[in-house]
Amino acid sequence: MMRLSRDIAGPCLAPGGSVVAVGAFDGLHRGHQALLAEVHERAQALGCTPVVVSFEPLPRAFFSKEPVPRLSSVREKLRGFDAAGMEQALLLRFNATLTAMSAEDFVRHVLVERLAAREVWVGSDFRFGHKRGGDVALLEVMGADHGFTARTMPSVLLDGARVSASRVRMLLAAGEFAGATPLLGRPFVIEGKVEYGNQLGRTLGFPTANIHLRERVSPVHGIFAVRVGLGESECSWPGVASLGIRPTVNEVAEPLLEVHLFDFEGDLYSQRMAVEFVAKLRDEMKFDGLDALTEQMHRDARMAREVLGMNPRLAEA
Known part of the structure; x- marks a missing residue:
C-alpha cells in the first residue's frame, strides 16, 4: 500500500534510492499514466522505490484569481x-512558503535529501521553483552533481494532438464526454459521499442523492445522463443528474451534484457514490415555478433513459 507524506522536512522516504515522477497530475490522463508506468518500470529495474511528487492545491489554482476547474x-x-x-507519494502543500523556494533548493531538499532520487521524470515543459526558475536543463545540471539523472517523458498523442489536462477540460466543458474518455483512459467520474439535502426532489417525484463539491470546481455544469456506482461497484446504475446552483428553488452558493437513480429504492445517505457522466442533455435553466421545473424534469428523464438505452416510456410510470 502506498504511503503518503505532506512535508518537505523529515527523514528520507527512500533510503535505498528512488525513481521520482513530479507533476500536478490533475485527472491522471493517459499522458500521466504513461509517465507513472515508466517510473514504476525504472524503479523495478534499479531495485529502488517508485515515488510521485505532486502538489495541493494545484499550482494553477493557487495563482489564479478565478475558480479553476479540476478533473479529479x-x-x-x-x-x-x-x-x-507508486510506493510513496509526497503531496506537498502548495503555499507561499513553497512558491518562495528556489528551484535549486527544491532539488536539494526534496529530490536529494527527502527522496534520494536516482532518476527524476518530468514532462518536457516542466517548470518549478520560485518564479518558475527551474526547468529540465537545471535538473540535468544539478543531477550530475547530486547523483541523479533527469529524464523527460515524450508527449502522448491522440488523433495527432497532445493529451493534456487542458484538452480534457475543454472537451468536458463542451459536453464531449465520448471525446474525453480516450484521453483520460476511462470515463469522466465525480465521486463523493451522499449527504442530506432539503428533499424537494422527493416531493416532485424525483428523489435525489446529493454530493457537495465544496472547494472542488467542476469542469462540467448542467443536466446529464449518468451511470452510478455505489460503494466499490462499477458505474452501471442508470440515472439523470444535475450539477449546478439550482436557480429555480433554494439556490446554492456552491455547485451541487444531484443524482436521481432510475427505479431505485433504498437509503443512500452516507454511502460513497461514483457518478459517470455519459451525455449532456442541456444547460441549467431558471424556470417560472415548480410546475414548469417538474415538467422539464420529466422530459430530462425521458431523454436520459433514451440515451442510456432504456425505455423512455418508463419515465412516465
Missing part, C-alpha cells in the same frame, strides 16, 4: 497513484 479530487488522484504502483 485529491482522493481520486491518490488512489490513481496507488493503482499505478
Whole structure:
C-alpha cells in the first residue's frame, strides 16, 4: 500500500534510492499514466522505490484569481497513484512558503535529501521553483552533481494532438464526454459521499442523492445522463443528474451534484457514490415555478433513459 507524506522536512522516504515522477497530475490522463508506468518500470529495474511528487492545491489554482476547474479530487488522484504502483507519494502543500523556494533548493531538499532520487521524470515543459526558475536543463545540471539523472517523458498523442489536462477540460466543458474518455483512459467520474439535502426532489417525484463539491470546481455544469456506482461497484446504475446552483428553488452558493437513480429504492445517505457522466442533455435553466421545473424534469428523464438505452416510456410510470 502506498504511503503518503505532506512535508518537505523529515527523514528520507527512500533510503535505498528512488525513481521520482513530479507533476500536478490533475485527472491522471493517459499522458500521466504513461509517465507513472515508466517510473514504476525504472524503479523495478534499479531495485529502488517508485515515488510521485505532486502538489495541493494545484499550482494553477493557487495563482489564479478565478475558480479553476479540476478533473479529479485529491482522493481520486491518490488512489490513481496507488493503482499505478507508486510506493510513496509526497503531496506537498502548495503555499507561499513553497512558491518562495528556489528551484535549486527544491532539488536539494526534496529530490536529494527527502527522496534520494536516482532518476527524476518530468514532462518536457516542466517548470518549478520560485518564479518558475527551474526547468529540465537545471535538473540535468544539478543531477550530475547530486547523483541523479533527469529524464523527460515524450508527449502522448491522440488523433495527432497532445493529451493534456487542458484538452480534457475543454472537451468536458463542451459536453464531449465520448471525446474525453480516450484521453483520460476511462470515463469522466465525480465521486463523493451522499449527504442530506432539503428533499424537494422527493416531493416532485424525483428523489435525489446529493454530493457537495465544496472547494472542488467542476469542469462540467448542467443536466446529464449518468451511470452510478455505489460503494466499490462499477458505474452501471442508470440515472439523470444535475450539477449546478439550482436557480429555480433554494439556490446554492456552491455547485451541487444531484443524482436521481432510475427505479431505485433504498437509503443512500452516507454511502460513497461514483457518478459517470455519459451525455449532456442541456444547460441549467431558471424556470417560472415548480410546475414548469417538474415538467422539464420529466422530459430530462425521458431523454436520459433514451440515451442510456432504456425505455423512455418508463419515465412516465
